[in-house]
Amino acid sequence: MVEIKLDHIYKKYAGNDNYSVTDFNLHIKDHEFIVFVGPSGCGKSTTIRMIAGLEDITDGELKMDGKVMNEIAPKDRDIAMVFQNYALYPNMTVYDNMAFSLKIQHVNKAEIKKRVANAAEILGLEAFLDRKPAALSGGQRQRVALGRAIVREAKLFLLDEPLSNLDAKLRVSMRAQIAQLHQRLKTNMIYVTHDQVEAMTMADRIVLTKQGEIQQVGTPSQLYNQPVNQFVAGFMGSPSMNFFEGELHENRFTTLDQQLTVTVTDQKLQKLRDAGYANQKVTMGIRAEDIHTGPDLLEKMADAKVQAKVDVAELLGVETMLYVTNGYQEFVAKVNAQNTHRPDEIITLAFDMNRAHFFDSQSQVTIA
Amino acid sequence: MQGVNSTVKAKVKYKKRHPSFASRFKSNLPLLLFVIPGAIWMIFFFYIPIFANVVAFQDFHFSAGGFLESLRTSSWVGFKNFEFLFSSNAAWVITRNTLLYNLGFIVLNLIISVFFAIVMSQLRNKRLIKVYQTSMLLPYFLSWVVISYFVYAFISPNQGLINSLLTGSGGKAISWYNAPQYWPFILLFIGTWKSIGYNSILYFASAMGVDPTLYEAAEIDGANKWQQIKHVTIPALVPLMTLMTILAIGNIFRADFGLFYQVPQNSGSLYNVTSVLDTYIFNGLTSTGDIGMSSAAALYQSFVGFVLLMISNAVVRKIDPDSALF
Incomplete structure (x- = not known):
């Protein structure tokens, strides 16, 4: 299909002092499903619009199959x-919406009919071809928008937050449909979202950006398990990773208020010492699912036990989300729902220190 | 417990309260006070004069006792005034002129206003858009008397700009105010020029309301600028175009008095092409003083206008019920 290279891409809007996108470098391989994720204003939509040709590139080069595309008009980029x-288009039927690009390219009628019928079949839109967009539900409209992209048989699909106007349930089913579509069409897809769950579930590789700069590029598992900095660690995963400001003393990590002390594993301790953080301030991060209350795990992780008061217990079915406080520190634990806990109860939790992350308190870069 | 509850419920009767006229009047008093000046104006200048339409059926002559006394003493002539109006050539000429000029204005206004609105919507320089809008809107605020002098400056037989140019280049001067063949074009041009700014602003506002991502989608779909206008902008303007046209059809019997009276300077030799219902009524009243005849013409205009308004409203209600007047 197509290989895309973003080479030191910068974007600055007129009248704005700051760059909206800074030094964006990315190599997208054939058939890849890339997800740009990040908070609002991180430059992800700007980047996809630059790839589409809807925004000018201030500096840097965009290449498709080795050809520089900076000055090429959107219609000539072979994108959808x-x-x-x-x-x-509100005045056109579903059929005409899907057929529009082909009609403009003077594709013959039989071919248009075939391609639209094919797209309608893939997306289950056969019954709606004569309707206008106003007579469709949000999910159906989104499917038409996808259909319009499918009929073009473009090399590259760009999807700019396509599911954010849908309700939660529909979003989950459309997510699966888009993933299936990628499998079926085997095209490159670049998908923009602010929802890290969408990114985790759909992407071959995720590009996490913040304030116009790439923070990390990697597989969902890499970003989740080996975040390069505290921002990535905090952004990926729901609920967010718990962070504790503290100091290392010998083999123990103690929070600044001295209320929480846990033993660091030898492997992580070695890395921290090698990096020069012995007896230094660091930030420890641990995910909610790596904090346990089960009696067997408490016994197993005896040197990482913490006392805390339950503020809120949210039952989610199989799991319970415990919002707890230790000293001044609030954190969240996702525990087995069988272990029932009530608000104001003082409980003992165990941190799985093998799964803990350590970050530099100043630069927020991952140490171990 | 449940039994007690149901007993209590059964005993309590909820009285549906309909506020009395007095209480509604009192609560709406501030709003009603706002309405009073407009209502008085409407009653005196619109509703009471309706009754004076009876003079259309009279051989009306003023008598010393005032208007009511004149009404009483004037003789009834039935439809004679109308007969006279329709048996003369005038009825045909004024009806033809009124209808054709207004049809011309509807078509020209629609096409040219939409054209300028689209041109402005494609401009990116906001300051320039404002300059164009203001300069296009300026004629709308000028009085027809002022405009008639502008026109005179151009087509005055002796010192007019066009005649000077014609004679300067070896041609023959044209006596514009005695040459009816040019006036349909002059009137259509001036009338359109005056109203174009106002109409194009309406269409421009509508064009600016188009979702910009539609243009982006069309651009990616491969549409060029013209195709974007054809498939995105114009379809978005169609509802407003329909509404404006239907409303204009409702007013097709109402000519712009200033344009047809002031601009041709009420030149008698142009009457055949400049006389419309409104000027005919006015001229009839001022020259012959025949109030009965003039009222008959005015009633004819109002009646046809009313019928057209009802028809156009019915059409609007069918197309877009929310846009209907009633």
């Missing part, structure tokens, strides 16, 4: 784009 608000 799905917009957040669907951008369906």
Whole structure:
């Protein structure tokens, strides 16, 4: 299909002192499903719009199959784009919406009919071809927007927050449909979202950005398990990773208020010492699911036990989300729902220190 | 416990309260006070004069006792005034002129206003858009008397700009105010020029309301600028175009008095092409003083206008019920 290279891409809007995208470097391989994720204003939509040709590139080069595309018009980039608000032509039927690009390219009628029928079949839109967008539900409109992209048989699909206007349930089913579509079409897809769950579930590789700069590029598992900094660690995963400011003393990590002390594993301790953090301030991060209350795990992790008061206990079915306080520190634990806990109860929790992360308190870069 | 509850419920009767006229009047008093000046104006200048339409059926002559006394003493002539109006050539000429000029204005206004609105919507320089809008809107605020002098400056037989140019280049001067063949074009041009700014602002506002991602989607779909206008902008303007046209059709019997009276300077030799219902009524009243005849013409205009308004409203209600007047 197509190989895309973003080479030192910068974007600065007129009248704005700061760059919206800074030194963006990315090599997208054939058939890849790339997800740009990050908080609002991180430059992810700007980047996808630069790839589409809807925004000028201030500096750097965008290459597709080795050819510089900076000055090429959107229609000549062989791309298809799905917009957040669907951008369906309100005066056209579903069929005409899907057929529009082909009609403009003077594709013959039989071919148009075949391609639209094929896309409608993939997306289950056969019954709606004569309807106008106003007579469709949000999910159906989004499918039409996808259909419009499919019929073009473009090399590259760009999807700019395509599911954010849908309700939670529909989002989950559309997520699966888009993933299936990628399997079926085997095209490159670049998908923009602010929802890390979408990124985790759909991406071959995730590009996490913040304030116009790439923080980390990697597989969902890499970003989740080996975050390069505290921002990535905090952004990926729900609930967010718990962070504790503290100091290392010998083999123990103690929070600044001295209320929480846990033993660091030898392997992590070695890395911390090698990096010069012995007896230094560091930030420890641990995910909610790596904090346990089960009696057997408490016994197993005896040197990482913590006392805390339960503020809120949210039953989610199989698991319970415990919002607890230790001294001044609030954190969340995702525990087995069989272990029942009530608000104001003082409980003992155990940290799985093999799964703990350590970050530099100043630069927030991952140490171990 | 449940039994007690149901007993209590059964005993309590909820009285549906309909506020009395007095209490509604009192609570709406501030709003009603706001309405009073407008209502008085409407009653005196619109509703009471309706009754004076009876003069259309009279051989009306003023008598010393005032208007009511004149009404009483004037003789009834039935439809004679109308007969006279329709048996003369005037009825045909004024009806033809009124209808054709207004049809011309509807078509020209629609096409040119939409054209300028689209041109402005494509401009990126916001300051320039404001300059264009203001300069296009300026004629709308000028009085027809002022405009008639502008026109005179151009087509005055002796010192007019166009005649000077014609004679300067060896041509023959045209006596514009005695040459009816040019006036349909002059009137259409001036009328359109005056109203174009106002109409194009309406269409421009509508064009600016188009979702910009539609243009982006069309751009990616391979549409060029013209195709974007054809498939995105114009379809978005169609509802407003329909509404404006239907409303204009409702007013097709109402000519712009200033344009047809002031601009041709009420030149008698142009009457055949400049006389419309409004000027005919006015001229009839001022020259012959025949109030009965003039009222008959005015009633004819109002009646046809009313019928057209009802028809166009019915059409609007069918197309877009929310846009209907009633």
